[in-house]
Amino acid sequence: MAGQPPGRRALIIDTPPTSNGDLHVGHLAGPFMAADVHARYLRSTGRPVVFSSGTDDSQTYVLASARRKGLTPEELCGRSWHEIRRTLEGMGISLDGFAPYDDRYRASVLGFVGALHDAGKFELRKVRLPYSERTGEFLVEGLVCGYCPVCLVESRGGLCESCGHPNNFDELVEPRSTVDPGDAVTVREAEILVLPLERYRDRLTAYYRERESRLRPHTVQLVRELLAKPLPDFPVTYPVDWGIPAPFPETPGQVLNAWVEGIPAVMYCTAFAAEGLGERHDADDELWRAEESPEIIYFIGFDNVYFWGLTHVALLMAHEGRYALPDAIISNEFYELENAKFSTSLGHVLYTGDLLDEVPRDLIRFYLALSCPEHQQTNFSREALTKVTEERLVRPWNRLAGVLAKAAAEAGAEAGGTLAVSGEARRRAEAVLARFRTCYELPGYSLTRAANLVVAQLNRLLATARRLEGAGAGAEGLGDLFFEVRVLVSGASPILIDLAEAAAEEGGFSCGFDAGTSAVSEVAPFALPPLGAAGDAGIA
Numbered sequence: 001m002a003g004q005p006p007g008r009r010a011l012i013i014d015t016p017p018t019s020n021g022d023l024h025v026g027h028l029a030g031p032f033m034a035a036d037v038h039a040r041y042l043r044s045t046g047r048p049v050v051f052s053s054g055t056d057d058s059q060t061y062v063l064a065s066a067r068r069k070g071l072t073p074e075e076l077c078g079r080s081w082h083e084i085r086r087t088l089e090g091m092g093i094s095l096d097g098f099a100p101y102d103d104r105y106r107a108s109v110l111g112f113v114g115a116l117h118d119a120g121k122f123e124l125r126k127v128r129l130p131y132s133e134r135t136g137e138f139l140v141e142g143l144v145c146g147y148c149p150v151c152l153v154e155s156r157g158g159l160c161e162s163c164g165h166p167n168n169f170d171e172l173v174e175p176r177s178t179v180d181p182g183d184a185v186t187v188r189e190a191e192i193l194v195l196p197l198e199r200y201r202d203r204l205t206a207y208y209r210e211r212e213s214r215l216r217p218h219t220v221q222l223v224r225e226l227l228a229k230p231l232p233d234f235p236v237t238y239p240v241d242w243g244i245p246a247p248f249p250e251t252p253g254q255v256l257n258a259w260v261e262g263i264p265a266v267m268y269c270t271a272f273a274a275e276g277l278g279e280r281h282d283a284d285d286e287l288w289r290a291e292e293s294p295e296i297i298y299f300i301g302f303d304n305v306y307f308w309g310l311t312h313v314a315l316l317m318a319h320e321g322r323y324a325l326p327d328a329i330i331s332n333e334f335y336e337l338e339n340a341k342f343s344t345s346l347g348h349v350l351y352t353g354d355l356l357d358e359v360p361r362d363l364i365r366f367y368l369a370l371s372c373p374e375h376q377q378t379n380f381s382r383e384a385l386t387k388v389t390e391e392r393l394v395r396p397w398n399r400l401a402g403v404l405a406k407a408a409a410e411a412g413a414e415a416g417g418t419l420a421v422s423g424e425a426r427r428r429a430e431a432v433l434a435r436f437r438t439c440y441e442l443p444g445y446s447l448t449r450a451a452n453l454v455v456a457q458l459n460r461l462l463a464t465a466r467r468l469e470g471a472g473a474g475a476e477g478l479g480d481l482f483f484e485v486r487v488l489v490s491g492a493s494p495i496l497i498d499l500a501e502a503a504a505e506e507g508g509f510s511c512g513f514d515a516g517t518s519a520v521s522e523v524a525p526f527a528l529p530p531l532g533a534a535g536d537a538g539i540a
Contacts, residue, residue, distance in 0.1 A: 010295045011287060012039045012051040013266050013326075015304055019055035019080035019101070020065035023087045025350045025380050026342040029368045030332040034447055035299035036093045037369070038330075040494035041440035043094075044513045050287065052273035053088075054099035054265065055081050058243040058258035061142035067179050073242055077101065087352045091361055092497045097273025105268050106244050108284045112264035112315075113236070113256060117248055121318045122193040122236050124250050128170040129239070130157070131188040132177055138190060138239050139177055141258065146172030158259070161303040161334075164222040168232050190239045193251055197231035200314040204231075207313060207325060214443040216375060219305050219331045226310060234311045236260050263312045288323050296326040297442070302333050328442050333373040337380050350380070360532045362496045363389040369495050370451040386534040392455045394531045396462050397499075401528035403465040404485065407478055408525045418522040419479030429487040429517040432457055436491035437513065447495070454492045461485055483523045502529040 014035040017023060023032075039051040057077045066076040085098045099105065116122060130139040137143075141158045148160035149171045156178070159166050170187045177183035197204075208215075208223050215223070235257045237246040243255030264285070271284040281287065287294060300308050309329050316323045334341070342349055355364060367385045370392075371378050439450035461484055468477050486509055493500035493511040500511050507526030 007048065008293065008295050009048045009050065009287070010039075010042050010297060011270055012042075012049060013270075013296065013298050014051075014053045014095075015262070015298070015300050015308060016054045016056040016265060016269065017084055018059045018061050019057050019077040019084065020059070020062045021076075021080055022083035022351050022353065024337075024342055025352055025355060025368075026335040026337065028087075028091055028093075028352050028364075029335040029372050029378075029380065030301050031299040032088065032091070032093050033365065033368050033372060034330060034332065034445070035297075037447060037450070037494040038297070038299070038440060038442075038445060040094055040497070041513065044490075044493065044511060046512070050096055050270055050273050050277065051094060052097050052099065052266070052269040053095055054105070054269045054272070055084060055101055056258065056261070056265070057081075057101040058256070058261055059142060060140060060240065060242060060258065063242040064142045064178050083353075087356075090356045091352060092365070095273065097269065097276040099269040099272035104284070105265065108268040108271075109244055109256065109261045109264040110247065112267070112285065113260060114247065116195075116315070116318050117193075119318075119320075121195060122248075123196055123233075124191060125194045125233055126189055126191050127168075127194075127235075128187045129190050130170060130172065130175045131186050132180075133184045133186055134180070135183070137241070138188070139175070139185065140235075140238050140240060143178055143240075144172065144175050144185070145178050146175040149173055159303065159306055164302060164305055165226070166232055166306055168235065191251070192238060192254065193236040193246070193248060194233035195236055195311070195314060195318065197234050197311065197314050200317050201227070201231055203317050204310060204314065207317075211328070214328045216331050218302055218333065218375070219309065219329060222302075222305055223309065226306065231310070234260075234314070259307050259311065260315070262308065263315050285323070290321055290324050292324065294324050296324055296328075298326050298329045300329065300331055302331045305329070305331055330442070330445055333375065334377045335371075335373045335380060336377060338382075339379050350382070359385065359534050360498070362498045362531065363393065363534055365495050365497065366393055366451055366454070369447040372447045374446060374448055389534050393458070394533055396455075396458050397528075398530045400458065400462045400465055400485070401530050403462070403469050404481065404528055407465060407469045407481070418524050419482060421479045421483045421520050421523050425480035425483050426517055426520060429484055429520075432484070432487055433491060433513065433517065440494060450491075450495060454488070454495065457488045457491070461488060478525070479523050482525050483517075483520060485528065486523065486526075487517065499529060499531060 012035050014031045039049050042049050062073050062076060066073040130144045132139055142156055144157040148155040149167055150165040151163040153162040155167060157172060175185045177185060205227055212220055237251045237254040238257050239254050243258055246254045246256050267285045267288050270287050271281055274287060298308055313325060316325055337348060337350055340348055367389055435453055438444055439446050464481055468481060486507060489500050489503045490511040504511050
């Protein structure tokens with residue numbers, strides 16, 4: 001967030017995606033784009049950053065999807081891991097590491113959870129769970145659906161995506177199997193381990209009171225609703241077959257609830273990514289320890305706020321001061337496709353890889369930034385992507401590139417020479433970079449405002465270029481223009497990654513936000529790379 005010490009390490013957490021298929025455009029429009037742009041911005045200011053992710057293989061959604069596709073869960077996870085990593089790389093998501101789900105992962109999870117078990121943090125509970133009479137198995141999380149007991153909207157087990165409230169155990173109204181809706185679903189008792197969240201009410205209340213100003217309004221509303229009533233027990237184990245076997249004598253044959261894995265999973269992902277940066281640590285949780293004083297920043301969908309914002313924070317608290325707590329939780333709402341919810345099962349889906357085959361990724365990134373669901377549900381439209389990127393970005397940018405090249409030639413700017421930059425231009429540049437910083441820094445982080453600022457500054461500089469061209473301006477005015485275009489490229493660089501790289505290479509300058517503009521007195525003219533249209537597969 002603004003004002004943090006420059007050397008404080010930022011741990012940027014994008015919640016690991018479930019490995020039940022490739023990422024569609026809706027996945028990218030929320031946490032991944034937001035996390036990537038923030039990570040790129042922090043790096044450009046000189047902040048040390050570890051940006052990591054992996055896959056969430058233990059979710060029962062994997063089991064349900066595998067059954068519908070006629071695959072084993074292991075086959076689906078292996079295939080999905082490679083697809084997801086390829087898609088993230090294709091979109092330029094600048095992860096420092098994409099961790100594998102392996103024995104080291106499982107050991108990290110068991111070490112974190114085992115310490116809590118040994119410290120007596122879990123309690124044995126007899127609960128009632130949905131049960132399939134046909135298959136003889138308990139139905140939890142992604143294996144069961146019904147109506148949310150809070151808002152009565154269609155929901156999966158465990159959590160309602162609509163209102164964000166949990167629905168534990170047998171609370172779903174009219175439960176049905178997600179694999180076979182015709183299954184007869186009854187309820188049976190089971191004895192499981194739970195974390196009693198109510199124990200942490202006072203600490204959670206204080207935690208959110210301190211951070212409320214850093215949260216988006218919908219998250220604040222949900223947290224207030226949750227804390228206004230008794231907090232439910234959080235299941236630690238389940239009597240199902242898919243997941244990491246729980247090594248606890250009280251619950252033989254059970255597995256860990258996949259949601260319990262979240263925190264040790266991202267600790268492991270952080271350590272894996274840090275190794276990719278050349279670091280070595282004695283334990284996978286080392287960078288999360290309180291004495292390291294990291295700035296931990298979550299980028300999550302609103303539907304994950306309960307788990308990541310309450311149950312996971314309580315798990316950290318249960319370690320009694322060993323770990324740092326998240327500084328900020330940046331949530332987003334749902335992103336629709338052509339005004340309907342993304343649905344893989346119904347075939348209403350647009351995979352990111354397919355879109356990358358048709359559209360330069362900078363245009364996708366720009367459109368996703370402009371239309372991202374920061375505070376309310378928004379919509380992706382292929383027609384709108386073409387129209388918006390062409391009218392607001394490609395056309396004015398390419399006009400600016402052409403006018404600037406012509407103006408430079410008419411002014412007699414020789415290759416290798418420099419042009420003077422005025423004090424007024426330096427002041428304007430500082431003002432523009434300050435506005436970009438307000439978009440990229442916490443707590444007012446906003447991709448939409450950043451993308452709109454790119455458009456506004458692009459139009460201003462295009463108008464300036466036309467005036468210079470028409471007036472036959474001298475070298476001083478042209479130097480101001482080149483300098484301010486360079487500043488615009490820097491401000492847009494966390495979003496327009498390929499354009500910024502090409503322009504910086506051509507112009508021989510850095511896009512870093514930490515480079516002061518007040519001392520610049522001259523600038524070398526350079527060619528602006530053009531942008532390809534939404535029907536092209538790269539920069540022209």
